[in-house]
Each structure stands twice: as structure tokens, then as C-alpha cells.
Amino acid sequence: MSQRDELLTEIAPTGVIRAAVNMSNAALVQLDPVTGSLTGPSAQIATELAADLDCGLSLVQYGSAADILAAAEDNEWDVAFIASDPSRADRFSFSPPYTTVTASFLVSDSSPLRSVEHVDVEGVRIAAARTAAYTKQLERQVRNAIVLHAENPASALDMLVSSRCDAAAGLTESLSRFCEENPGFRVVEGTFSKVPQAIAVHRRCVHTSTFLSDFIQQHCRAGKPSN
Template identity: 30%
Template sequence: MSISTDIIQAFTPTGVLRASINLGNPILANRNAQTGEVGGVSVDLARAFGAQLGVPVELVVFDAAGKSVEAVTAEQADIGFFAIDPLRGQHIRFTAPYVLIEGAYLVRNASPLQNNEQVDQAGTRVTVGKGSAYDLYLTRELKQATIERAPTSPAVVDTFITTSSDVAAGVRQQLEADAQRIPGLRLLPGRFMVIQQAMGTPTSRGEAAAAVLHAFVEEHKRSGFVAEALKRHHIEGASVAPAESRA
């Protein structure tokens, strides 16, 4: 793909491609405990896009989705990796999704809740990561249950335990890992939502830049790059979003 100088400049006003990376979603990014190095599917995509533009990549790393969104909204980062949400779409132009991720509920073994439909009832307290896609979705969808917010998605289960909340909500893989770490917990069957994970850039960068980013994502789904990245990072429970048909 030939990319014009104007488009490259739109993505790199500081001379480098600043990629906002959210460590709050372990499916897409993580920090190596031994080396401190940040890696994952979103990091691979950021570096691949930088290579396509022919520019260096700077990773701007956050521990929560909300902070990552704020960085792109404030143009402190040039691209980011987010769940598509209409509220976020006011300031960020999204590509089509590249990965689909399940959102799940976790409860104590003794909880009377047996399925997702039973969660939204008066008196039920649901803990979710502040500013996460799950927070945005449940804020719209839950009519009777009360939402309580942990500082980050990885902190949801620990907050759920310490506050004696009724339900923890978030990325299925994170909840499964926490259920193995802490005895007496179980996941409710199925999923309450599917996250459409996409790349995004500030709306101010213009439609032409957004179109280039969109085309990049479609090509990397179609080529098998995203599938190979999921396999390379040993990610289970996420699937590659279908590529859009060519016009």
C-alpha cells in the first residue's frame, strides 16, 4: 500500500507513531514480569502499522482502558486499541473490529445466581473495571442492579472480594485466571456481551487517515497476521473478526 506524505504526517505529528497500549486487557497486551517488556497482539499490530508508514513506534502504556481512550482523545497518542463503543466514537474514529472477545460474569460458589439473565435485579451489586467497555455497556444495559467500579479491569475480582460485591464482570480469560487463583468462585455460563476490538485514531486526523488505518486492519485480518498473533501469544477465547468483503 502506497501511503502519501500527508497521511504519514497526520499519524505522526511528533515524528513518531505513538501507540496507546492498554494492559488492562490481558488478551491484547501484557508486560513480561521478568523483562518488563510490553508485548501482545496490539503491540504487534502497532509495530506493523509503524513499519507500513515507515516511522518509529513509541508505546504509550496504560493499566486501564479508560486511560488509554483518554490518551487518544486528547491526542497524546496517535492510534489505540479499543472496544468499539458509541460514547468513545464521539472523539475516536474506529476501524472495523479485528478481534472478538467475550465478556462474562463471575460469582461465588454459594451465589444463587445461575445464569446471566438473573444478574440484573434490585439489590445485586456488579463490580466492573472503571471506563472499560464492560462498564460502558453495563451502564446502558443494567436497569436494576447497581454498578460498582474497580480502578482497572485486572483489579475487578480483588475489588469484588474486598467489597463483598455480588458479581464481577469483565474479560472471560481474566475472570477464569482469577477463579483459579482464588478458591470458591465460578463463572456463569455463556457470555453477556461480545467485545468488538478495533483500532482507532483521533477524529481530527481526518477521513483519509482513518481509511488507511481501516484498510490496514482489513489486510491484516485477511492475511492471517491477526490469527498468527493470537496463536503466537497463546491467546484462547478470542477469535479473529470476519474480514469485510472487498468492494
Template identity: 30%
Template structure:
């Protein structure tokens, strides 16, 4: 990709390209067990985009999606990696998704909840990560159940257990990993949403910046970069999004 000087300035006004990285979604970003440095598909994409822009990269790391969105919206970071959502779209210009991830519900073995339709009941409390895609989606979709917001997505199952809630909602793989540590838990059989993971830039940076980021994502899907990153990081349960 060829990026002109005006677009470089729009993306990196400080001279360094600051990428907002959310560690609350372990499918896309995590910390290396030995070095402690951020690793993952989104980190790889951040490095690749910085190479295209031709400026140094700085990773601005957060533990929750909401914080990551806020950093890009208010200019503390220059771009980021988010689940597409209309509320976030008020301030963020999204690319097409590069990865698709499934959202599931977790309940106790003894729970009478057997399918997704059983969740939205007046006496049910659903744990979600504050500001996550699941929080935003379920806030719109659930009409009678009560949403209980854990501080981060990895804290959802601990909150569900500690407060003796009826349901936990989140990334399927995160819920499965947490359930494996505690007996007596099960996932419902069907997903309640598909999360469209995309890159995004503040709308205030202009349409040219947004279009450049969109073109970058499509190029990374087309040339196999995203698929190779998913394989390299041994990511299961997430699929490459189709070209758009």
C-alpha cells in the same frame, strides 16, 4: 500499503508514531515476564503499522482502557486499540474489529444468581473496570443493579472480593484466571456481551487517516497476521474477527 506524506503527517505530527497500549486487557497486551516490555497482539499490530507509516514507534502504556482512550482523544497518542463503543465513538474513529472477545459474569458458588437475567436486580452490585467496555455497556444496559467501578480491569475481582459484591464482570479469561486463585467462585454459563476489539484514531486527524487505519486492519486480517499473532501469544478465548 502506500501511505502519502499528508497521511503520515496526520498520524505522526511529532515525527514518531505513538501507540496507546492498554495493559488492562491481558488478552491483547501484557508485560514480558523477563524484560518487562509490553508484548501481545496489539503491540505486534502497532509495530506493523509503524512500518507501514515509515516512522519510529513509541508505545504509550496505560493500565486501564479509559486512560488509553483519553490519550488518543486528547492527542497524547496517535492511535490505539479499543473495544468499539458508541460513547468512545464520539471522539474516536474505529476500524472494523480485528478480534472478538467474550464478556462474562463471575459470582460466588453460593450465589442465587444462575443466569444473566438474574444479575439486574436492585440489591445486586456489579464490579467493573472503570472506563472499560464492560463499564460503558453495562452502564447503558443495567437498569436496577448498582455498578461499582474498580480502578482497572485486573482489579475487578479483588474489588469484588474485598467489598463482598454480588457480581464481577469482565473478560472471560481474566475472570477464569482470578477464580482459579480463589475457591468458591464460578462463571455464569453465558456471555453477556461480545467485545469488538478494534484500532482507532482521533476523529480530529481526519477521514483519510481513519480510512488508512481501516484498510490496514483488514489487510492484517486477510494476510493472516492477526491469526498468527493470536497463535504466537497462545491466546485462548479470543477469535479472529471476520473480514468486512
């Protein structure tokens, strides 16, 4: 079997590359309401990857990174666009980051919390998605506030809306979009986390891992826009 055939056996075992994308991460992928197509850095790079390998592409949509991880063993996807987090390294190999997103806090307009530094105080309750990479970073940083686990980013926002917490953690761009659609809320100043975004594959896919490392490095060297 040629090197290319070995690669395609790993990255496109069904004949097309099934690329998992996280629809809750608005900084990386969005659904165009007019055309119905997916846009954003994740969709763009997946398209370039398929073109580079002369393969078909299927963008598999998931509601959260947790959903992508849960589907990992069910053979639903071949590559996944998720955060490169050390806690996931036992299951997946990651490409170099193709971009970095930031995380901050959403609060109500009436909240006295003005910046990221103000949030970590005794008595403040922060809702955060249980399996999000930024939540793991948040838990390592917090000294005084209480982190309440939500099932996903949307659930964390619901907790804030229903006054079950004082702040909701999330990706800055997603929180900003929420504010645009829901008056009465604002994003505090600053960020508490920078989360590198990469392409993940199962650790058994050694040929794909090597290929993706080279592919992303070439992508970044070419200076192609990531957003």
C-alpha cells in the same frame, strides 16, 4: 506535501508511532515476564503497522481504557487500541474491528449465581468499571440487578473481594486469569457482551483513519492470527 507525508504527519508527528495499549485487557496485550516485551494481538498489529509504514514504534502502556481516554487530549499517543464503542465516536474514528472479546461475571465460589442469566435478579449488586465499553452494554441490558461503578476493572475486582458486591463484570479472559491467581472465585457460565476491538485515532486525523481502515481489512483478509 505527498499523501504519505500527510499520513505520517498525523500518525507519527514525533517521528515514531506512539500506540496506546490497555494493560488491563489480558486478551489483547501481555507483558512477557522473561523478556520484558509486550505480546498479544494489540502489540502484534502495532508492530505490523509500524513496519508497513517503515516507522519506529513506541508502545505506550496504560492501566485501563479510561486512562487512555483521559490522555487523549494530552498528546501522549497517536493511535490507541481500544473498544469500538458508539459513545466514543464524537471524539475518535475507529478502524474496522481486528478482534472481538467477551465479557462475563466473576463471583465467589460460594455464590448461588451460576450463569449470566442468574446475575440479573433483584438485589444482586454488580461492580463494573465506569468507562469500560462492556459496562455501557451491561447498563443497557440490566433490568433488575444494580450496577455499581468502579474506577477501573481492578477496583471492580477489589469490591468483590471485599464483599461490597455480589459479582464483578469484566473481560472473560482477565477474569479467568484472576481466578488462576486467586483461589475462591469463579467465572459464571456464558457472556453478556461481545466487545469489538479496533484502532482509534482523533477524528481530525482523516488520512490516518482512511489508511487504518484499509490496513485492518487487509490484515483480516490475510487471515493473520489475532491472538
